[in-house]
Amino acid sequence: MLGIFLIILNSPGFSQHDLEKKYDVNQYILDLAVSNSSTAISGNVIINASVAAATLDTFVVDLIDTLLPGYTYMVVDSVFIDGVLTGFQHHDHLVFIPLASPLSQDQLFSAQIFYHGKGTANYSTNYNGIGKKTYMGIIHTYTHSEPDWSKVWWPCKQILNDKADSVTFYITTDSSNITGSNGILSSTEILPGGKVKYKWETKYPIDFYLISFVVGPLDKYITYAQLPNTQDTLLLQNILFANSIYYPAHLKAIDKTKQLVYLFSELFGMYPFKDEKYGYSVIGTPLGAMEHQTMCTIGYQAMDTTSAHYYSYYFWYVAHELAHQWFGDYVTCSEWNYLWLNEGFASYMEYVALQHLESQAKADYWIQNAHNKVVSLPGGSVYVPDSLASDENKLFDYRLQYKKGASILHTLRYEINNDSLFFAVLRDYLSAYAYSVASAEDFKQIAETTTGIDFTDFFDQWYYGQGYPVFHIYWDQGNDTLTIESEQLTSSQETTLFKTHFDLKINSVAGDTVIRLFQETNIETYKIFFPETVISVEFDPEFWLIQANEIVVSTAGNAGDPFSFRLMPNPASDYIIVMVDQKAILQKSMISVYDIRGQFLFQQKILQNKTNLDISMLDKGVYLVQLQNHKNRAVLKFVKE
Ligand SMILES: [Zn+2]
Known part of the structure; x- marks a missing residue:
């Protein structure tokens, strides 16, 4: 749904x-x-x-x-x-x-x-x-x-x-x-x-x-989708409104579905109901959709391919509902407590479909949008406790079941660190529970058997646990050694540590290098051989983790004199407030704003503890704010909504 x-x-x-x-x-x-x-x-x-x-x-x-x-x-x-x-x-x-x-x-x-x-x-x-x-x-x-x-x-x-x-x-x-x-x-x-x-x-x-x-007195539209590795085609049988202004868009969405049927059959295993059909019943409610087996019921605007929105919400809908035929219909959650196996998985396949059929940029936008939604509140688990499972208003929590559910599957893919193995896990899970039901523990067991990785911590913190990690990264370069300290706090008291890998993109005079570190305790110090002069450090550049982060740098010789600053609100739409300590004002610091690729956008002087930055003219996306004086530099990320 x-x-x-x-x-x-x-x-x-x-x-x-x-x-x-x-x-x-x-x-x-x-x-x-x-x-x-x-x-x-x-x-x-x-x-x-x-x-x-x-x-x-x-x-x-x-x-x-x-x-x-x-x-x-x-x-x-x-x-x-x-x-x-x-x-x-x-x-x-x-x-x-x-x-x-x-x-x-x-x-x-x-x-x-x-x-x-x-x-x-x-x-x-x-x-x-x-x-x-x-x-x-x-x-x-x-x-x-x-x-x-x-x-x-x-x-x-x-x-x-x-x-x-x-x-x-x-x-x-x-x-x-x-x-x-x-x-x-x-x-x-x-x-x-x-x-x-x-x-x-x-x-x-x-x-x-x-x-x-x-x-109803509706119209039919029948077409066929090619399936991979077979001469067979899949019947796409639809009922819709031929007199609707959306009719041409609906035909385009059905055409896009053909590509998705092929893609998902390759990634997850053959479309599970291929001897029958797939299709849409378009109804007169604008948005919303439901993954009825072999015949999705969908609102007329949900398949609007003409929507001016660059990020193509219709694509999210058709990918999600088709993915449910595998994740939800072919294998169904055994209890509503495990709704993740339906909604989190179908939602994540929106991202996977964007990666394959649209672009990584659109996929990146999708996962950042999901992360932003998750961190809008500090708590909540993907696992649905009994107290919530019987209340559908709470059960179908968009932030937790759809966005956090998808995001943690993305993190699982990161921890597996091998895409062919990740998709093998999905296929093994689907074939083990084909035409039946499964629990989250069933999925965990398959993931562990297929990869040989113990996911106990992963499930305890990301699935059963609440909230997300908040990283404070301090870095300092002396001679050939880059020292990184990662202090991890969490957004919820319920989960006090996320043991996880995380990536840092080290921008040096020699270019960019991505390093992967593992956080085992709340405070970790890493010493890395790194002879090139480091210019900046970026946390999780490929958006694998739900998190908040702050990066503070102290250049060599000034380790005792770093400064830090804060941005709020974040995400923001019109203004963002830069809050600095008194030291930054005395040191005549400047604020510079860059886009996520490091392109300089504008600069502003720091004159007081709180400085308003007008961001109303920026496009939606992720930006970097750098606070810098003659000695120190620190960078934070913000999201323009
Ligand atoms: Zn759904």
């Missing part, structure tokens, strides 16, 4: 009834009558299952009963077990069906539930089960069920680690409508009374929240 969404309902509670764990779902067969102009729904769902416990005496599924009277409700009309009409109770958003006689382990059974009701369209929210929108005068309905909203529109077992092996979905609607759903559209049957019945089928394992539909 990617987007900004407004949830005005509290979750009715996660009802992972223990009784639901006593069976395994083999197949769902949904047979529903759906309208494009109303969220009313009726029909039946067959659940073919097998008994997982020693015995099963009550069959239980999730289905909402009422959620604020008059708005959302589903009413069960009748229930059949193996074709026999059976009694039931419906309360607490669960349907309890006592079995006539208990079933024993591995026994197969079939439950059929007839029901009707109405979804959440009256709420001003996009994403709660089933919704209705009007765009360009076209009224359509769609579903969005992550994390636990499937039960708003159909009876199912909402437990992540039980994927159905296959799903057949019959959608009956007005013949003026077309539909988008999972898998292959295997038949279209014209019915009397101006109705049509579409049959969608998927034979790949699928989790409950990834099952969806879109229904």
Whole structure:
């Protein structure tokens, strides 16, 4: 899922009834009558299952009963077990069906539930089960069920680690409508009374929240993507608005998707649902998207390739949603606590796709933007503790799950320090948990086995831990020796040390050299043989780490007399305040501003402790501020927003 969404309902509670764990779902067969102009729904769902416990005496599924009277409700009309009409109770958003006689382990059974009701369209929210929108005068309905909203529109077992092996979905609607759903559209049957019945089928394992539909008088667009190392092509089946001003952009975004399908299949292993399809169902909400398996539901502006924004947000969207087909759909987080495996990974693939298909400069912008978002608050872990996992407003934390989640995967890539090994880890993880679920610990184990590296500290500090490191780097050159002292503080009390490698770019009279050091304790001193005269030192020039840093230099012979200064706010948009100590004023220091490549931009005298620098004319990006007098020089980095 990617987007900004407004949830005005509290979750009715996660009802992972223990009784639901006593069976395994083999197949769902949904047979529903759906309208494009109303969220009313009726029909039946067959659940073919097998008994997982020693015995099963009550069959239980999730289905909402009422959620604020008059708005959302589903009413069960009748229930059949193996074709026999059976009694039931419906309360607490669960349907309890006592079995006539208990079933024993591995026994197969079939439950059929007839029901009707109405979804959440009256709420001003996009994403709660089933919704209705009007765009360009076209009224359509769609579903969005992550994390636990499937039960708003159909009876199912909402437990992540039980994927159905296959799903057949019959959608009956007005013949003026077309539909988008999972898998292959295997038949279209014209019915009397101006109705049509579409049959969608998927034979790949699928989790409950990834099952969806879109229904409306929309248009189709079909094309094919080439796959690597095979003659096979992948069907790209889309439904969209042909009358939209965005239509040409949507076709371009679908074309870009072809390149992404090829790239990701090369990097992660073959597209996991290649015998069926990939596609987009474009809906009338502007932004946001959801990675429904083989058919992403996406807002019409999210695929706007004409956006003037240089950094191409549409590209972020299409890369993210396609990446979810591997990270989220093919391998799904086993509990919402491990949402990182879905959202952090899909988000990081935006960066990877930019590197391969756009430019490193755009990728650099992406990761700096992610880092800036992460450091906007001092705490928070990527791991979702139980106290937050049941509250979707907190679960889908953009800063932590999407941006920090992606950034720490980037740092893991840095620690592995070998791209072919890093992508081997991803492929090994995907193939080990193919069409199934995994935890963060499962991923850690794969990463350790494939690389031979112990990632215990890495996970403790970056994944389970909170915040980020703050480095103060002091450097001093005497004769042939460059002395570097790294003092590491952290932004959160919860994590007091990040044991990590870090890079320093040493700019000397002979050019630039990047050195890699390892921080094992909070204060480290490194002595490096470095005969060329050092001009400046830059921290983490390739943006591998979420961090804040300050670099202070003292030239040889003046080790006792360095000065330091501070910049705030940082990031900033119009003005940045340079704060210096009294010594800098007395020593007639100057401030110089450089771009990240070291190009001089402008200079200003220091006359007081706080000096305002006007940065309103600068483009967005990273800049360096140098404070210098006849003896000393210090450099800090700031981000212009
Ligand atoms: Zn996502």
